[in-house]
Amino acid sequence: MNQQITFRPLSDGKGSSLLSASPLPDLAAAGYTDTEYAASGVARRLVGDADADAPPAEFTTRLVVRRPADAAAFNGCVVVEWLNVSSGSDAAPEYSYLAAELVRAGYAWxxxxxxxxGIEGGAGSVGVATGEPQSLAAKDPDRYAGLHHPGDAYCYDIFRSIGLAVRGDHSGETPTPDHPLAGLAVGSVLAVGESQSAMALTTYANTVAGDGDFDGFLIHSRAAAGLPAGEVGTGIDVSTVFSGEPTTIRTDLDAPVLVVQTETDVLTNFRYHLVRQPDTDRLRVWEIAGTSHADLHQIGDFEEFLGCPDPVNRGQQRFVLRAGLRHLRAWADGGDPPPSADPLRLRGVTTPEPEFEVDDIGNVLGGVRTPCVDAPTQVLSGVxxxxxxxxxxxxxxxxxxxxHLLAERYGTRDEYEKHYRDAADAAIAAGFVLVEDRDELIADAHPESVPE
Structure with missing residues (x-):
């Protein structure tokens, strides 16, 4: 049974708490609005034992909505991101990767x-401790007073309810001034999530999905196991996932699924290599060479504060993800599926600790290829x-x-740049990079690394 969701704009206090470390498009200049809402309803436990002392519970959660101000600029597709709480507060990593495509193509997010x-606060699994966790309402009562989350026993139904609520006819025939998508005619709704949120979407796709909730799923950087069911009045301990039961994505879904994985996700304690599965008419899996679970695009100028012994990964997964979103939208609308890709190459697959096969430079072989690994000046690793x-x-x-190795490989900077352009064009021709991103991709080359 679908629950009625009511919305209330949030406009007081200190402003939105959802921040990003990476440069993002200027939404106002692009004709977009950026608004927070309180969304209220009643949720049920959909995963695990529904009778295990988890009666229906009221919730008032937070949405962040970025949409074209002009309905004519809307492309008909809404991308709904399960915000990531691994830092102890909400973050939108997938928006950071997809923002350029979302805004130029007219999506609502x-x-x-x-x-x-994300609402009540809690300890993060990554990041730096900053004192006692606080709820959004405690951090900014003028803005967030009244928000309430009944516990992660209900997180799957909360997400499902929002997905259903953004669907339908919002063309303005029925006045709904407080609806986040008022005035927009919604054609399709895609669910996206990265890392812990991808683990949640793995569980969602396998146990909840259906009945017209989402038209497609982009599951980015999942582990071998899905997120657990969750309990009343508390959050999920994501650390349990890394020893959880490996699970593939079910293959009988009506909605298509695109799984995108980095090197970190395939090996390390994410263990995705244990649940590799072949492509089907409703599933595509892309494993991207030269990538890590998070990278410089996510952290930007704050890299130094991580305290890592080496520079963080500077791979090009953002370009692949943008292409993946466009493919997924077309696929969900009845078009062709995304291209298939070889998996990253492993040796010792049947051993407890398999390893990647690498080329003469040290970059991983196989997988989705981008210029940074096919015309390399760096060894880019996710492990x-x-x-x-x-x-x-x-x-x-x-x-x-x-x-000296770059000099042997390319001879001159001009020759390096030719190799790099050819690799960029090959990635575009293969469907793993969008032609609109070619200039940005070319600008990501490093001719200065090649000796004169």
């Missing part, structure tokens, strides 16, 4: 505080030697290729 920690902090494990590493 809705970030959902689906989990308990770093331990012991190391959890945050540095997630951010991977970047090491320069020695100049």
């Amino acid at each position: 809705v970030g959902v505080s689906a989990q308990y920690v 770093v030697p331990e012991p190391i902090s959890r945050i540095c494990l997630l951010f991977g590493s970047t090491h320069p290729v020695p100049e």
Whole structure:
């Protein structure tokens, strides 16, 4: 049974608490609005034992909505992100990766505080401790007073309820001034999530999805196991996932699923290699060479504060994710599926600790290819030697290729740039990079690394 969701704009206090460390598009200049809402309803326990002392519970959660101000600029697709709480508060990593495509192509984006920690506060699994965790209402009572999350036993239904609520006819025929998508005619709704949120979407897709909630799923950087069911009045301990039962994505879903994985996710304690599965007519899996679970694009100028021994990963997964979103939207609308990709190449697959096969430079073979690994000047890895902090494990590493090897490989900077352009065009032709991103991708080259 679908529950009625009511919305209330949030406009007082200190402003939105959802911040980003990476540069993002200027929404106002692009004709977008950026508004927070309180969303209220009643949720049920949908995962686990529904009778295990978890009666229906009221909630008032937070949404962040970025949408075209002009309905004519809307492309008909809403991207609903399960906000990530691994830092102990909400973050929108997938928005950071997808923002350029979202804004230029006219999507609406809705970030959902689906989990308990995002509203009530709690300890993060990564990041730096900053004192006693606080709820949003405690941090900014003028803005967030009245928000309430009944616990992660209900997180799956909260997310589902929001997905259903943003669907339908919001063309303005029925006045709904407080609806986040008032005036927009919604055609399709996609669910996206990264890391812990991808683990949640893995569980959601396998146990909840259906009945017209979402038209497609982008599951980015999942572990071998899905997120647990959750309990009343508290958050989920994500650390339990890394020893959880490996699970594949079910293959009988009506909605298509695109799984995008980095090197970190395939190995390390994410263990995704245990649940690799072949593509089907409703599933595609992309494993991207030269990438890590998080990277420089996510952290930007704050890299130095991570305290990692090496520069963090500078791979190009953002370009692949933007292409993936466009493919997923077309697929969900009845178009062709995304292209298939080889998996990253492993040796010792049947051993307890498999390893990647690498080329003469040291970059991983196989997988989705981008210019930074096919015309390399750096060794880009998603697997770093331990012991190391959890945050540095997630951010991977970047090491320069020695100049004499670059000189042997390319001879001149002009020849390097030709190799790089050819690799960029090959990635575009293969469907893993969008032609609109070519200039940005070319600007990501490093001719200065090649000796004169």
